[in-house]
Amino acid sequence: MLIIKNLKAEINGKAILKGISLEVKAGEIHAIMGPNGSGKSTLAAVLAGRELVTVTEGSVTYFGKNLLEMPPEERSKEGIFLGFQYPIEIPGVSMVNFMKTAVNEHRKYKGLEPLSASDFLKMMREKKELVEIDSKLANRSVNEGFSGGEKKKNEIFQMAMLEPRLAILDETDSGLDIDALRIVANGVNKLKRPDSSAIVITHYQRLLDFIIPDVVHVLYDGRIVKTAGKELALELEEKGYDWIKKEVDKKDLA
């Protein structure tokens, strides 16, 4: 589904990603962990098409197509969804209008008619229930005045509306209370189809109790320095990142 080869990228001339290779197959869940500032969100931004990040080397192939050539909106319509670490507040743009536009753009791309107003509202209602989001939030402006947790739930709600093939969830668990975490994780699991995949960026093993990954990667200083099964997350939780950093630094010295 997704093949990343030796990806290097910079922001304002500063190298952030320093050669990442990763393959995500249909149906798989990959977790990416790693210390603050190691480049996890930057990787997510490259995959979603953020212009701010410049790719300097490497390739990303998505279902056989060159992903890096597509504008962000096309990636979305091709089934990539990014759950933002920091969802953006957009005053004056209503959630309803935002989602209606997005859903209908997706439908147009697939050659479908736009949804009628009543069908759309019905769909909104169903998906709201699925992620147990407060009904009133959908009547407000996009993320405006939402609490941290509400914003994260709203990301999952949008994901439910757009039904992606590859979901990239950037710290969707941060800032959630225990119940909200369970709701969000359940939502993700319910939305998961056998052939859809997810990349879950997180700092906490906790989330991975609910969303069980096939593989866990550790990103450090713009590189994937360790890849293992789900037990790696437990180990990191216990020991932190120091031992990995040491291993890497030793290798660099050698």
Place this chain on the structure above:
Amino acid sequence: MNNPSERSERYYNLYKENIKRISERSSPYFNSFREAAIDEFNKLGIPTKKNESYRYTNLDTFFNHEYKSYFMPSASDFKKAEEFRCDVTDLDAHGIVLMNGFYPTIKDKMRKLPGGIWIGSMNEAADKFGDQIRKHYNKYINGNSDGLVHLNTAMASDGVFIYIPEGVVLTKPIQIINLVQSDEDIFNQHRSLIVAEKNSDVTVIVCDHTLSPNKFLTNGITEIYVGENAHFEIIRVQNEHNNAGKITHTFMHQERNSYASSNNITLHGGLVRNSTYHFLGGEGAECKSLGLFLADKWQHVDNFVNVDHAFPKCTSNQLFKGVLDDMATGAFNGRIYVHKDAQGTVAYQKNNNILLTDDAKMDTKPQLEIYADDVKCSHGATVGQLNDDALFYLQSRGIEKREARLMLMFGFAHEVIQNIKVEALRDRMDKLVMQRLKGELSRCAFCMVKCG
């Protein structure tokens, strides 16, 4: 003839040449103010960039021009006015049309609406509502330093008069349509007065419209009295062509515990200057001063706001926004003046602008003068581009860049529009703003009268 003082003199001469004609047709009461006003105008002149409040606005191209007609519309103009229908389709309003500054119907110069509300010609009201006119006419201008205010008092002879008696709640808004149409270049001045008595509740919509492509200049004043505990909203929608200059002065005087809001929505216009004066003249009064403009090409839109906190425990809130494309320019000057005794004042001001090109330019200036101690006051201004993060967020959900930009601009504008209480008007404004942003709204796009 076009240096500033000669130019002002030209308008003075115009006064001298025409004062007889103007006076003959006007009420003696209005006439009694003319001489003092023209003297004041002579002192102040037509504002130039040297006047602090006109620093960013150049009136030259409009005031240096020789207009063919300055005073009286012709009979055929009146006919056009009667044919005019506003297509704010769902808007059920009590409509009234001004043509080139004059109330154009011959009969029914005053109309009675439900609840005993009167609307009609200002000139006519001078006779029929002499008490009200004497109580309020020219009372809220208080030594204004803008020469154009006095030029208006000296020469204007008609406009709209609205009287809302005590306790009357009008669910349907009143709509004043200011039309300018002529085959000649014209300068017109009109003068309106709205009296909303104690405990009344009304919304007034003013639509400024030009209907032919000639060069026009309008200098209009609206004085508004909002009685104790009354609720008053005025929304001004401006949709004029690039060759039109529009100068409006709105004076709003509020009594105790009243609420009043003013919203200037400029969709289109060559040169627009709106001065809005709020006088909070009794404890517990609250006002909102709002504005939104969308400008492109060489258009210029200037909003000047003055909020006077003269009594304790009053609240004011200013929110002005502008979207500027091409080489459009704009200005915002928001003044808050808190008198010494006005303790417990709350005064907010926000001015946000989006520049869509490098050539567009916006000047914004807050001006706070606070002489009381117990005051909560804040102000903030931004001039910037569309938010890249927000743009990316929308795109990342499958929305095309062009559409995403439109949504952001619309959202930006909607923050002002959403304050409109009358739902049909709010929806209509949203639509017009969207049309304008898409570049579909040319002048008069929503008029029945097709012209030019």
